[in-house]
Amino acid sequence: MKEGPDIAQIGSLIGDPGRANILTALMGGRALTATELAAAAGVTLQTASAHLSKLEAGGLLAQRKQGRHRYFTLADDGVGKLLEGIMGFAASRGHLRHRPGPKDPALRKARICYDHLAGDYGVRMLDSLVATGAISAMGEGLNLTPHGEAHLGSIGIDVSELRLNRRPLCRSCLDWSERRAHLAGSLGKALLSNFLDKGWARRTENSRSIFFTPEGDRRFLALFPLETTGQS
Amino acid sequence: MKEGPDIAQIGSLIGDPGRANILTALMGGRALTATELAAAAGVTLQTASAHLSKLEAGGLLAQRKQGRHRYFTLADDGVGKLLEGIMGFAASRGHLRHRPGPKDPALRKARICYDHLAGDYGVRMLDSLVATGAISAMGEGLNLTPHGEAHLGSIGIDVSELRLNRRPLCRSCLDWSERRAHLAGSLGKALLSNFLDKGWARRTENSRSIFFTPEGDRRFLALFPLETTGQS
DNA sequence: TTCATACTTCGACCCTAACCGAAGCATCTC
DNA sequence: GAGATGCTTCGGTTAGGGTCGAAGTATGAA
Incomplete structure (x- = not known):
């Protein structure tokens, strides 16, 4: 014992x-x-x-x-990972503080998860990256392909710099609202920073939700198209 | 909030x-x-x-x-995963119930972690599987190669049957004593069951430690050789 | 220097929940 | 049936910790 x-x-x-x-x-x-x-x-x-x-x-x-x-x-990142894990588990058991109804739609659409994008948009982004071959999903692991690295470079993300970090580049993080994976790790962080820097989106005060401007919304959806191929 | x-x-x-x-x-x-x-x-x-x-x-x-x-x-498996995560985190912060000294060497050598092998032997097994190309480690994900599937089949593990399970085949689990990964998932479970069935090892009463017979010990070490190539 | 803000420490209250003794069911053995 | 074993429920005690008022310390502004 x-x-x-x-x-x-x-x-x-x-x-x-x-x-x-x-x-x-x-x-x-x-x-x-x-x-x-x-x-x-x-x-x-x-x-x-x-x-x-x-x-x-x-x-x-x-x-x-x-x-x-x-x-x-x-x-550090370990604490974020721990909390994510517990939140995911709590959500899977239905331990919600609110009735699960369509409350806080903004939060379900896009929110920050420690340092990366989560919610509907976070899930869509990862789905799109996988569907277009930028990221390969094998089992539970995610890996950036050379094609993906070039693609991200074109929108202003220096992947080689991110690799210097001890932190994993790609990590999947379970979303409690969508019950599906979204992208965490240093790349997930860099992507969100990129959107904020470009003014596509901004944080809201006193909440974890992320607000996309109309222009940013358009650009985001264009950058991460969702083919109807049934990709999970 | x-x-x-x-x-x-x-x-x-x-x-x-x-x-x-x-x-x-x-x-x-x-x-x-x-x-x-x-x-x-x-x-x-x-x-x-x-x-x-x-x-x-x-x-x-x-x-x-x-x-x-x-x-x-x-x-279910989700609870085990949750607890593993918390244990790993607690160990990383030094929250040990005992002084961390060389207490319980048997437990550090080989123990059961929910349903798979952990400890020194658990880490060695995964290292060996990766070093021999039976499992490819990409990022945080683990994947069984065709070579590995054949190899495991030869020692009596039917991988195709395991695939029917909803549970992931290979999952890495952080070891609190070794601070390194060992093999979890349905394959990790199957391997441990295999050793127990063959009589190589048996559980000890009232403890999580696993006792290897001299014969089982020899077989195990032969089956999972550790090349000194510095494989991490 | 004086005042205001940000935060910590002290002390006391109070309430939850962990705990166990005793009694009550349920199931098996004889 | 009687007795034994495994477990739950009830009731009352107690300790630990969360809570806040009030006072104390640190930093900045006037």
């Missing part, structure tokens, strides 16, 4: 609703201050402070002091 | 030490009775019964009534 890692410790860290709210808010990818996180979690500042200390001590959060502000982020 | 799946609920299910012990015990793969689980968790039968009810209501456990016994198992 006393074998192995202590899953109870990190389970209890995630198990408190206040802390879960904080972590979910930080899945948005941007660094948030203690005050913002307190509001997001629906608790007072003192309570949030205590939670943040515990999360940091547990290795889930990193903080950066900047003037009199304290910015918190998820400690 | 009220977006998405309820990670706090499943976090708190895992967050209690008693329940975590129960889940860890069930990672051993075999079905256990309420009494056995109570002993494993170090609590009385009443307490364990309450925990088991909660875990079942949360969709983590399945039970099968057999006579006056009640056998519990993890609900």
